[in-house]
Amino acid sequence: MVKTVAVMLSSSLFQVILVRSCSTAAIASRQHERHLHVLSEVVSGPAHGKPLALHLDTALPADVRQAVLGVEPIRRTPHFTLSLGLNHSQGRWPRQETASAALSYGSPAMLHVVLWLTPRPELLKALWILWKPRHLLFFSLGSLPGTEVLRDEAVSNxxxxxxxxxxxxxxxxxxxxxxxxxxxxxxSSGVQLLGPWEHESFSNWEALFPDRFPSFEGYTFQLATWMVDYPYLYHKNTNSLQGTGISITALEAVSSLLNFSYTLTVKPPEPVYGGKLNGSWAGILGMILKKEKNFSINTFYLTPERYKDFDPSSYWGFSKVGAFLLTPPPLPMSLNLLRPFTVGVWTTIAFCFALAVCSCLMLERTANPRSSERRGVIDVLIQLHSGLVNQSAPALLLPLWKRVFLAVWLLCCLVVTAAYTCNLVGIFTRPAYPRRLHTLQELTDSTFRYCNTSFTSTKRQ
Incomplete structure (x- = not known):
C-alpha cells in the first residue's frame, strides 16, 4: 500500500514538473518570437534606411544569433555584425557588395544595435572607445529590462x-x-519610460529617439581653453582675462538656447596645446582626459590619436562669398553745384534766409511808421541775397539797427560761402559716384537681381 502511494505521488510530481517545464518553454518561445517581431518592426519602421551595426553578445546562444540575423528586414538592410566581448570585437561584414560602400567607419547615420540576454555594463566602455556611436539602441532579449546601463558614463555622450x-x-x-x-x-527624472512598444506609437525616428538634451537645466560647464587661438578664442584686450572670438560668439548663442553657463581657462597648467608629454595627454586635452574639465572650444586638427581618445564635434565650415557689381556711372555735372552741401544744410540755409527776410521786414515796419520810407520785399530780398552770393552792400545804410543787422548777416554769409567754395573745388577735382552697397542687408533691400556661381574642378582621366 505504501509503495503504491509513493509511486502515485512520484508520478504526479513528474507530471507537474513536466507540465510546468512545457509551460515555461512555451512562454520563453513566445517571448523569443515577440523579441524578434519587435526587432523586425524597429528595423523596418523608425530605423528604416539606416545602416546597422549589430553588436551581438558572445553569451547569446547560437540559435538566437542565427534567428536575429535571419530577420527579414535585417537581411534587406545594409549591416555588419560584431561579436561583443571583453577581449576583442570580431566583425563579419555582409555579403552584399553595396553594403560595404554604404557602411563607412564612424558614419553618423549608422545605428548601433546591442543585443544581449543580460545587460553587461563592462562592455560599454570598449564599445565607446572602438566605435563612438552617435545612435545607440540596446535590445534586451532576456527577462530583465536592464535600464541601469542607460546611467553608465560610457554612454553619456x-x-x-x-x-x-x-x-x-x-x-x-x-x-x-x-x-x-x-x-x-x-x-531630475533620469531614466524615463517612453511607453510600451507599439508600432503605431514609435513609427518614426523622433518617437524612438527623442532629444536627450532639450535643456541643460542651468548646468555650469567647466571648459578647458587657452586664449591664444585667434580668431576663435583670444583675450578681449591686453590686460583682460575675458575671452572673445568666433567660438565665444557661437557658445553664447548655444548657451542661451539650451540654458547653461560656462567658465573658461586662461591657459592650461602645462604649456601644451593639444599634444602629449611623456606619452600622456597634457595641456588642454589632458585636463579633459583627467575629467578636470568638461570640454574645450579651442580648434584642433583631427588626428587618429585624438579621435581614439576624444569625441570631436562637427567640423567648422566657412564659405567665402563675394558680390560683384558694375561700377556705377559718375553723377551728372549739373548736380555739382548742389553737392557741396547736404540736403539738411541747404534746408537750414533756406530757413535762415527766410527768417532773416521776415525779421528785416518787421523791423522796417517798426522803425519806419511812414510807408514812404519803408523798403519793399524785393529790396530786402536783393540786399540779403547779395551776401549769399559773396556781393557787398550797394550803399551804406544810415539807421544803426540796419548796420548791425547787415553786419551779422554778412558774417554768417561769409562762413557759408567760404565752406561752399572750398567744397566745390574738391568736387570739381574728383568725379562723384553714387553711394555703393556695403552690407548684405543693403544688397537684399536693393533692386539688384543676383545669381550664385559655383566653381568645380575637372579631373583628367
Whole structure:
C-alpha cells in the first residue's frame, strides 16, 4: 500500500514538473518570437534606411544569433555584425557588395544595435572607445529590462539613446510586453519610460529617439581653453582675462538656447596645446582626459590619436562669398553745384534766409511808421541775397539797427560761402559716384537681381 502511494505521488510530481517545464518553454518561445517581431518592426519602421551595426553578445546562444540575423528586414538592410566581448570585437561584414560602400567607419547615420540576454555594463566602455556611436539602441532579449546601463558614463555622450526591454511592472499588458526607455542626463527624472512598444506609437525616428538634451537645466560647464587661438578664442584686450572670438560668439548663442553657463581657462597648467608629454595627454586635452574639465572650444586638427581618445564635434565650415557689381556711372555735372552741401544744410540755409527776410521786414515796419520810407520785399530780398552770393552792400545804410543787422548777416554769409567754395573745388577735382552697397542687408533691400556661381574642378582621366 505504501509503495503504491509513493509511486502515485512520484508520478504526479513528474507530471507537474513536466507540465510546468512545457509551460515555461512555451512562454520563453513566445517571448523569443515577440523579441524578434519587435526587432523586425524597429528595423523596418523608425530605423528604416539606416545602416546597422549589430553588436551581438558572445553569451547569446547560437540559435538566437542565427534567428536575429535571419530577420527579414535585417537581411534587406545594409549591416555588419560584431561579436561583443571583453577581449576583442570580431566583425563579419555582409555579403552584399553595396553594403560595404554604404557602411563607412564612424558614419553618423549608422545605428548601433546591442543585443544581449543580460545587460553587461563592462562592455560599454570598449564599445565607446572602438566605435563612438552617435545612435545607440540596446535590445534586451532576456527577462530583465536592464535600464541601469542607460546611467553608465560610457554612454553619456551618445546623441540618440534608447533601450527596448521587458516590462516587468506592466502586468496588465502581458508577460511578453516590451517597453522603450531612454535617459535624460541633465533631467531630475533620469531614466524615463517612453511607453510600451507599439508600432503605431514609435513609427518614426523622433518617437524612438527623442532629444536627450532639450535643456541643460542651468548646468555650469567647466571648459578647458587657452586664449591664444585667434580668431576663435583670444583675450578681449591686453590686460583682460575675458575671452572673445568666433567660438565665444557661437557658445553664447548655444548657451542661451539650451540654458547653461560656462567658465573658461586662461591657459592650461602645462604649456601644451593639444599634444602629449611623456606619452600622456597634457595641456588642454589632458585636463579633459583627467575629467578636470568638461570640454574645450579651442580648434584642433583631427588626428587618429585624438579621435581614439576624444569625441570631436562637427567640423567648422566657412564659405567665402563675394558680390560683384558694375561700377556705377559718375553723377551728372549739373548736380555739382548742389553737392557741396547736404540736403539738411541747404534746408537750414533756406530757413535762415527766410527768417532773416521776415525779421528785416518787421523791423522796417517798426522803425519806419511812414510807408514812404519803408523798403519793399524785393529790396530786402536783393540786399540779403547779395551776401549769399559773396556781393557787398550797394550803399551804406544810415539807421544803426540796419548796420548791425547787415553786419551779422554778412558774417554768417561769409562762413557759408567760404565752406561752399572750398567744397566745390574738391568736387570739381574728383568725379562723384553714387553711394555703393556695403552690407548684405543693403544688397537684399536693393533692386539688384543676383545669381550664385559655383566653381568645380575637372579631373583628367
Amino acid at each position: 551618445v546623441e540618440k539613446l534608447a533601450l527596448i526591454g521587458h516590462l516587468s511592472a506592466e502586468a496588465e499588458r502581458g508577460p511578453d510586453a516590451l517597453g522603450v526607455y531612454t535617459m535624460l542626463p541633465f533631467s
